[in-house]
Amino acid sequence: MFIQIDGNSLTFDQIYKVIYQGYSVKISDHAVEHIQKSRTLVEESITNNNVIYGVNTGFGKFSDTVISKTDLADLQINLIRSHACGLGEPFSLEVSRVMLLLRANALAKGYSGIRLETLQLLIDCLNQNIVPVIPSQGSLGASGDLAPLSHLALLLVGEGEAVYNDQRMQGEEALKLAGLKPIQLQAKEGLALINGTQAMTAVGVVSYLEAQKLADLADGIAALTLEGLQGILDAFMPESHAVRPYPEQQQVAARILSYLEGSQLTTSQGQIRVQDAYSLRCIPQVHGAIYQVLNYVKEKLLIEINSATDNPLIFADSGKVISGGNFHGQPIAFAMDFLGIAMAELGNISERRIERIVNPQLSGLPAFLSADPGLESGLMITQYAAASLVSENKVLAHPSSVDSIPSSANQEDHVSMGTTAARHAYQIIQNTRRVLSIEAICAAQAADIQGVDKLASETRKIYSRIRKTVPTIIKDRIFSRDIEALAADFKTFVQDTNYELAL
Template sequence: MSDTKHHFSYGEDYLTAGIAIKIAQGEIKGIISQSSRAKIQQSRRVVENIVEKGDPVYGINTGFGPLCTTKISKEETNILQNNILQSHSVGVGEPIDLEIAKLMLILKVQSLSKGYSGIAEETLDRILYHIDNDIIPIVPSQGSVGASGDLAPLSHLFLPLIGLGKVSHKKEIISTAELFKKTGKQPLDLGPKEGLALINGTQFIAAHAVQVIAKLHNCLSQADIIGAMMIEGLQGSIKPFYKELHQLRPFKGNIHVASRVKSMLKGSEIMEDHTDCDRVQDPYSLRCIPQVHGASRNAWLHLKELLEVELNSVTDNPIIINEDLTISGGSFHGQPLAMAIDYACLATSEIGSISDRRIYLALEGNSPGVPKLLMEDTGINSGYMILQYTTAALASENKGLCFPSSADSIPTSLGQEDHVSMGSIGGRKALRVLDNLEKILAIELLTAAQAFEFRKPLKSGIILDEIHKKIRTIVPFADKDRVFADDIEKGIEMIKNKTIIEVANQVSQKEKLSLETQFSNEFEVY
């Protein structure tokens, strides 16, 4: 990348989920270099020449979908591009999150700046204006089937270019007409192919996948830490995390998780206190953390690798290769991401499922020194009993959301588009499952911290001890019933804000400890 701290060059630099989020959050500025502009200009000239010659090329001088055999005159090509944005703006439902809409803009500029789409520089510069000034179009969440691109959401995304639709401007939702009055901007007059280039693509699916990558990474990292704290609280064994075991079944995710958890348990007095106990092995929810968390890590890695291909690809149609070659293909089809998103959705649900089992295990009172329901005076107090009802409900809801969206297809466009990916639905669904997972992990964090308390005055490893201290500055120990919903809200905030990750990183740096594994770069960088 050309100066990774300040600038990202669209169409040239390698885009990742992390970089896309930093651009969206204003930490990096996206620019279009002169060399990319030269490619864009050349591609635009090819489109203009096609119009002049009059040879039929899909979407440039023909109708769309089943109307691909309908010839459009030279004089009507511009009207065609404006019409497609309007006719395809059929989205319904609640608007998507503004950051996702902004990510869609960023991902679309990256794809169009490759110079194979015939887009005009002026159009790209107007999109950059929206990104740089945080003027974000309002996009309905429903209506895309994830093939022939995310047509409906992308149409809504780009209505403001022609003076239509609504935008979020300075935390207020206003019409584009009102925005133009405030800013003095004028609608663009889209040229041949531009409308089609704007709405053909997978940017709705990909923008959701960007957030899935970021949120799932956060949850996976914290699930390992919380699981390690629960092992301490319930005096589980450290042996299932030995590298000697995992080298005999060397899945990358398993090795990574086992190494991280073992490093957090290193030097623990709690571990040493039960070295000679007569328990042979722990329940699966403790013993199989490397296998279950590790499998979800592998799913995350798979989606990350596929997403990075997509973020650096051209996904519209037709593709302008050169003066003599335009190809009407299917690079807008969302299937490559749709299937991986469904896989990641299942992986997300499974982290919540095993977390709920650890919470239940903590309440049973079968670990020496830890009272039933994690409270000494029960009967008059219910302790942490009902918190697990919530995680059971959330885990069950997630299981119901795991049916793969990509397993379905309903023909559209009078049969011209006879197989679609439904990846747009999968992306939205995966984020719902992640939202539930954050809540489950928040409750396990509270539960693990409560169990951990009963091990005092014994100390854990320095990382977990410092994390526990931090938790206690936010949520106190519970010796009697209280409104636990308030605790849960604080726990959710800790999960979303990466509180315990920050503590772990600070302690690691200060004490020169390492949570690194041989796969740390693959699993920690996105």
């Protein structure tokens, strides 16, 4: 099983198949032609002594320094080594693999001037699951993700570190064990490998895939919480959403109603109370707005994963070599900040529902859902944990894209901080997954108290899924284990193409 890449048509479904289902990657014949034509133009330009940034000049502030023909190969390897300044914990293996795929796809577009054999080695590493160890910090998100992509490029020249067969080792050893040989970079190739937005975009893709599933999950958990609190269904009726016609809001309201069809625990206006609190009544409005953000993020990521983000770009048909700024990560920086804000808000409203379900003054249920209130604290401190996570999310959601620090002696005087934005969005998603896990545990316990036999058929399936991991609470225990176990179970939904919330 394989997918073909050409730089123009990579989809989320194809990325999913490569990263989670083991599909191989190959370059389309059409892309091969473009790659070879752009490489020919690079070599002709060198022969004709044309001065081209990054081919026979230095980089950044050194762009006016012309490099002799005899030093062009050294220029490229020096670039990779000197720019490999990544710091901190490495990206996850799935993020690094997405980075390999996205960089290969960008190079396959045919505007980078790289040799076919260099690109093929990159794809061979991806197909044989040789994953470069790439530190997650150190990118400014303009001039490309220089530091992270330099660590990726080190693998191709037999340097740096990689993970192969679940073992971390030197890059050269990983290539040797897989029957591959390192490449010697030629003119333009080092720059072609590292001048792009693939680190921020890879984190963005992995984050988006999880965020989309978490949003779906949140709707189902919220429906179960509504039953635990005997929530009012009137606020979800289609009439009120038709007069504020956001499609996502309407979809969430309809989904909640479908989950709760046949429930004996929900109520109507005036039956117990006239109105529910906002965290219940406004689920369609808040969750719907979050889906709007997800749609925006998806649109920007789809454009970015099929873009040429190099500098300079090689246009073989016209013979032009253009130095521009497609490496600037501003579109993805904004999208990642927006994603982080949206997912923080998904956690915020979930935490408020947790408070309502454990607080006896708001729920009508035993205090903190305790089996023996007073002697046992029940789920009291789970709300503390959720509050801590959403508070942390509020700090992480501060937009990274509003910051810029000049670099390279002010030649590169405005940067996006897009990779920082993506990293923060990813962390927010991990925190929010745990908050939703806490809500799910509380909602399931409330269902036990209210009567599981009274649940709607769909929310009963959600309840059963939770109970496979977290048994009914009959006395105090170490709840962090339950939270982490359920959060890990929720994480697997991202890797399950047959995922349905009701399973």
